[in-house]
Every structure is written in C-alpha cells, then in structure tokens.
C-alpha cells in the first residue's frame with residue numbers, strides 16, 4: 001500500500017529539462033478561454049527555448065473496493081475504496097501546460113464523481129454531482145479533460161458521499177511540475193490521513209453525530225501514504241522537497257520536521273517566499289510544500305511530527321542514504337511565482353460570508369454512524385448542524401439545488417470577509433478559483449494564495465478573488481462532516 005508515492009519521489013530528480021517545454025504562465029489560462037493571467041509578483045523564469053507542448057497524459061481511474069494492509073498482522077486487511085492499487089493513488093504528474101485526460105471508471109455500487117481540488121479548470125470538469133455534471137452511475141465511465149493552468153501540489157477526490165468514500169480512501173495526488181525553479185535531490189509526497197479502524201482491520205465508526213456537530217469524528221490510526229510510520233530514503237546531504245498533504249476528513253495538523261531546518265515554499269501548491277515551517281496549521285485538504293537538507297551521514301534520520309496534539313505524534317521519518325551529495329550551504333530558494341489572475345483590490349466588491357452552527361440542529365433519522373453499506377446514497381448525511389450565511393445545504397440539496405450564496409459578476413474582483421461564528425475550526429474551500437489571502441483579525445498572515453483557508457474559532461479572515469471563471473462553484477468547509485451536515489453552498493459566476 002502506498003509505495004508509488006514514495007517511489008516516484010525518492011529517486012526522482014527534477015531536471016532543467018522542463019525548460020525545453022513550451023508554454024509560459026498564460027498557456028493554461030488561454031486553454032481555459034480566460035483572459036491572459038496577470039502575474040502577481042515576479043514573473044516566471046524566462047523560458048529559454050520553446051518546444052512542442054507535451055503530449056496529453058491519459059490515465060484510467062477505476063473506483064472500486066479493494067483491500068489494503070494498513071494494520072500489521074494479525075489484523076486483517078482493510079476494505080478500502082480507492083482509484084488504484086496504492087493509496088493515495090495514483091500519483092499523477094503533469095508538466096506545466098500538459099493536458100490531462102482522466103477516465104473515471106465506476107466499479108462501485110454507488111454513484112461517484114471526481115473533484116480536482118485546487119485546479120482552476122472549466123466548470124464542467126469540476127466533478128460536483130448534480131451541480132456541474134450528472135453523477136457517474138455504477139458501471140459507467142466519465143472522461144475528465146483539462147489542462148491545469150497552475151503548477152503545484154494538488155489532489156483529487158470523490159465529491160459523493162464523501163464522509164464515507166473519502167474516509168475509505170477515494171483520493172489521489174495530482175502534481176503539476178513547474179518550469180524552471182530550484183532543483184531538488186528528492187521530491188516526495190507525504191499524504192497524512194487517519195483511519196478509523198477496529199482491531200481486526202475493519203472500519204469502525206467514521207461519523208458520529210457528536211463529532212459532526214463539533215470538531216469532527218477522528219480516526220485512530222495515523223498514516224502517511226497509507227502506511228504507519230513509513231521511512232523515506234533520501235540522498236544524504238540532499239535537498240528534499242516534501243509535499244505535505246492533509247487528506248484526512250477531520251484532523252488539523254501542525255507539522256514539523258524534527259532534526260532539520262524545514263522551510264515552506266508553497267501553500268496549496270502556490271509558491272510564496274520561503275518561510276520557516278513553524279506553526280502553520282493545516283486543515284483537511286490543505287497542502288504545504290517544504291524543503292529541508294537531509295542529514296550528511298548515511299543512516300541519519302529526521303522525523304515528520306504532528307504537534308497539534310496533546311503529545312507530539314511522529315508520523316514518518318526520512319533516512320539519509322548513499323554518499324553525501326556535495327552541495328553549497330543550504331538555502332531555501334523560491335519557486336517560480338504563480339500566475340493567478342490578480343484581484344483588483346481598489347473597487348473590489350466586499351461580501352461577508354458567515355460560517356455558523358444552525359440555530360436548531362434539525363434532527364432527521366438517526367444512524368448516520370456505523371460501517372455504512374455502499375448503497376447509492378445521495379451524497380448526504382441526514383442531519384444538519386451547520387450553515388453558510390444562515391442557510392444550510394438542504395438534505396435533498398444535490399437534487400433540488402438551493403439558490404447560490406451569491407452571484408458574482410464575471411471578471412469583477414471580490415473581497416470576502418469570512419467570519420467564523422463558531423468555537424470550532426473550519427477549513428474553507430472554494431472551487432475553480434484561488435484565494436489571495438489578505439489578513440485576519442487574529443493573527444499575522446503573509447499575503448499568499450490558497451484554495452483552502454483555515455478559520456480559527458471566531459476568526460475573521462479577508463480573502464480576495466477575481467471572479468474570472470464562469471460557472472457554479474462549491475464553497476464549503478473541508479471537514480467533511482461539516483460539509484455534509486450543512487456547511488456548504490455555491491457561488492455563481494456569470
């Protein structure tokens with residue numbers, strides 16, 4: 001389980017060959033039919049020679065039940081639901097400007113879809129059942145076809161019955177390699193997820209009312225790439241790029257690399273000036289690209305630890321192997337800047353979005369807990385605890401869509417004041433656009449881009465977008481139990 005992610009990373013060395021590839025920051029945007037993107041900071045490194053664009057990458061993603069070894073013997077294997085033999089899997093790597101043609105094959109006995117998290121793609125490819133496409137029924141296939149406009153560390157996951165299906169593993173990794181930029185000696189995916197398992201390896205209770213109405217229902221088995229405490233081999237004295245993903249349904253992470261100086265170089269795949277990895281909280285769906293120098297001596301290890309817990313929890317380690325690479329002193333170098341359309345803050349429309357608990361928890365039938373059968377559910381739980389702007393996503397919302405939270409004028413810039421009116425944390429995610437994070441009333445934040453922002457209890461955060469991508473775009477909490485019990489809506493860009 002999970003060797004692909006480690007394999008692709010530990011030996012892969014980024015080369016300058018990407019310089020030979022065609023395309024610049026505007027290529028993807030042009031493919032979307034959008035106006036050319038304005039560059040927010042330094043322009044991307046100059047492309048020295050333009051060749052033909054890379055061939056489209058074709059992949060087949062077969063969603064079905066598989067079994068995976070998560071707990072050691074004598075426990076049995078775990079009945080996961082995945083897109084391939086690895087979790088998270090597969091790891092799809094594209095060049096900047098390369099087109100992806102991904103065929104979803106549904107071998108489940110429930111309908112499904114794939115959402116490409118963080119990608120600014122055409123609305124029809126966004127993978128939200130009923131809102132942007134018909135759900136893919138058992139036995140059906142569906143082709144997703146798009147060219148991601150941005151480089152970075154993204155992922156994909158089901159948007160149907162997500163508590164259960166993502167809880168069981170229906171997620172994979174999508175990496176878009178940048179052009180130029182610093183070279184790394186290793187490029188790893190470290191996807192953190194807890195599983196709620198019984199001693200025999202079967203699933204325990206993935207969602208409880210008590211959890212859904214509060215901070216969420218936590219798993220009991222912490223893994224990285226589906227493995228408990230994996231060890232990644234990295235070249236001694238090499239510069240390691242670790243793409244840290246929180247793909248848990250629920251848990252908040254504060255990751256540290258113990259034994260090395262680790263620097264954040266991208267947030268949700270979006271480059272920012274390197275800053276120390278020191279207290280950057282990651283809610284579900286959030287990613288950090290970090291870089292650190294591996295130990296000089298073969299056998300030396302550093303550890304990946306989650307300190308957002310009563311006791312620090314070690315998750316994985318990195319072990320130096322081979323002759324130490326000869327390198328100049330370690331210095332984290334910035335990635336080439338993103339080319340996300342810059343919101344015009346002067347004259348932007350201001351809009352407040354409240355995230356709250358419902359006044360009255362509406363109680364429908366009990367029993368959303370337990371090892372649910374894979375029936376053709378409606379992608380919904382049957383209780384409502386949460387709301388966006390005083391409105392909860394209705395129980396039958398996917399079939400009788402509620403009106404949008406707001407209709408945004410295409411091309412106009414907006415500043416959202418995201419207000420968390422609750423005592424819980426909420427990672428708020430927008431589809432089809434990338435936030436420019438401006439500020440918070442509670443903490444110092446650097447200006448940066450993100451597709452998911454973590455609101456602390458009672459926090460207000462201001463984020464901006466240029467609403468340049470037409471369609472209906474989900475806007476929701478990525479603690480999946482919150483999403484599915486009301487904290488979800490959508491914005492219409494028209």
Ligand code: C2O
Nearest residue numbers: 115117285429474
């Ligand atoms: Cu990763 Cu609508 O979510």
Ligand code: CU
Nearest residue numbers: 426477479482
């Ligand atoms: Cu939430």
